[in-house]
Structures are given as C-alpha cells and as structure tokens.
Amino acid sequence: MSKANKAKGQEKGRFTVSALTFAEMPRNNLSEVAFMGRSNAGKSSLINALLGVKVAHTSSTPGRTQRINFFAMPSWYIVDLPGFGYAKTSKAQRQRFGQAVEEYLTTRQALVAGVLIQDVRRDPEDEEQMVVAWADSRNILLIVAASKMDRLNRREQAERHRALEVQYGRPVHLISSRTGEGLDQIKAAIRGLGLTF
Ligand SMILES: Nc1nc2c(ncn2[C@@H]2O[C@H](COP(=O)(O)OP(=O)(O)OP(=O)(O)O)[C@@H](O)[C@H]2O)c(=O)[nH]1
Ligand SMILES: [Mg+2]
Numbered sequence: 001m002s003k004a005n006k007a008k009g010q011e012k013g014r015f016t017v018s019a020l021t022f023a024e025m026p027r028n029n030l031s032e033v034a035f036m037g038r039s040n041a042g043k044s045s046l047i048n049a050l051l052g053v054k055v056a057h058t059s060s061t062p063g064r065t066q067r068i069n070f071f072a073m074p075s076w077y078i079v080d081l082p083g084f085g086y087a088k089t090s091k092a093q094r095q096r097f098g099q100a101v102e103e104y105l106t107t108r109q110a111l112v113a114g115v116l117i118q119d120v121r122r123d124p125e126d127e128e129q130m131v132v133a134w135a136d137s138r139n140i141l142l143i144v145a146a147s148k149m150d151r152l153n154r155r156e157q158a159e160r161h162r163a164l165e166v167q168y169g170r171p172v173h174l175i176s177s178r179t180g181e182g183l184d185q186i187k188a189a190i191r192g193l194g195l196t197f
Contacts, residue, residue: 016072020100025068025108031076032110033190036131037117039063039083042147042177046117047071047080049177050187050197056080066097068104076195079104079111084127105134113141113193115186120146120160120174124167132168143189144168150176 019025035043044056044065055071062083069080081104082097105111116131118124124132135142146164149157157174164172173189175182187197 016077017070018067019070020067020097022103025104026070026077026110029110031112031193031195032070032079032108033076033113033115033193033195034079034081034105034111035115035117036081036105037083037147038085038119038122038125038127041083041117041119043083043117044080045177046115046145046147046175046183046186047078049180049183050078068097068100074196077110085125106138111138111140113143113190115143115145115190117145117147118164120149120152120157120164124164132170141189141193142170143186144170144172145175145182145186146172147175147177149174149181150178 017024017026035047037043039062040060044058047056048054048058051071056069057065065080065082067082071078071080081101084101114131114135116128116135118128132142134140144164146160152160161172161174173182173185175186177183191197
C-alpha cells in the first residue's frame, strides 16, 4: 500500500479490530453495518471500493476472510463477515467462525443494517434467503447488492436486475467494485440511516 493510500485509509476507514468473540469486539455501542454473502461474492472488494482504499483483504481464493473484521468509520463500523457456503476451510475452523457469525447476527445490539452481496450472475440460494429472513425477523434494514455487474453487458444487466428483484421481492442494487458503478446507491442507503462516510 502506498504512503498516500495508507494516510487516506487512516483518515477514512481504519482497520480496527479482528474478532471471533464478543469480548474482542468494540464495546463503544456505535452502530454497525454488516457485509454478508457467499464466499467470493465480493464483500471485501466492496468495502475497499466504498472507502476508496484497500483496508479489507480480498482474494480470488474463496474463504479469505475468516474473522469478523471491524473498520472504524465516523461514529460507526463497517463489519466484514466471513463468507458462507465455502466448503474447503477445515470443518473445525468453519465451525468456529460459523458460530461466531451466528452469535454476532442473532444477538449483536449495535447491528443496525446488513448489506447482502451476491454475484449478479447467480440466483439466491438457501443461505441468501436465510439472510433475508434473518433481517426481517430482527427488523434490520437489508440492502441487497448484486456484484460484478462489469461481467455483463447492458442487456444482461437489465435481465439479471429484473430476475433478482423478482426473486428477492425487494430492490436490488447492481454494483461493480471494479468500475465503481452503483456504489453511490449503497452509500446513499447507508446514509439514509444517518451514518456518514
Ligand atoms: N469483475 C469483478 N470482480 C470482482 C468484483 N468484486 C470482487 N471481484 C473479485 O471477486 C473475488 C472475490 O472478492 P472478495 O472481495 O475477496 O470476496 P469476499 O466476498 O470478501 O470473499 P471471502 O472473504 O472469501 O468471503 C476477487 O478475485 C475479486 O477481485 C467486481 O465488482 N467485479
Ligand atoms: Mg472477504
């Protein structure tokens, strides 16, 4: 990371804490927005693109994020969660962070919104539907982002957009962390909660 980027990162979104237990998580009760989705969907890339600086680890190898990572924003946190649906991590390891994520999602009081990221080329599966049901049951705002739109042409984008909105039964934002398309919509939705970038 260049010096300039590092300085920018410190000013904008700072890697703060990497946790697996509540004891390791921030205790200042600031609001948290969790980025969720299948492994390799592009969660960490979206966080970096929103911040304009590489703070979250990304990789073409799924299962890169194995802890709950908190990035400090002005008076709130972006939370990067390990991806679901990845089978190659050892079972013991998966159980460890799986439990941590479940506990986080079901009981964390500071959690005010979720951003569900899914590859625009895929259809939602059980795990995505569970996230939707979870958000509804906890009354948490869920922003759905369909990632990697740069992989499709305009016509395919429109088709997938329609199909995904029908399947989710709610608005879906098409985004690309590579080109920056759609990121303003995600920022606007988060700003709607009174959280600033
Ligand atoms: N073309 C394209 N590739 C993307 C985009 N976003 C992410 N990727 C690629 O997708 C792969 C996975 O991205 P990550 O951001 O590491 O995914 P993740 O959801 O954090 O994955 P885990 O940490 O394993 O759960 C990487 O090779 C990224 O470069 C995008 O908008 N467009
Ligand atoms: Mg990641």
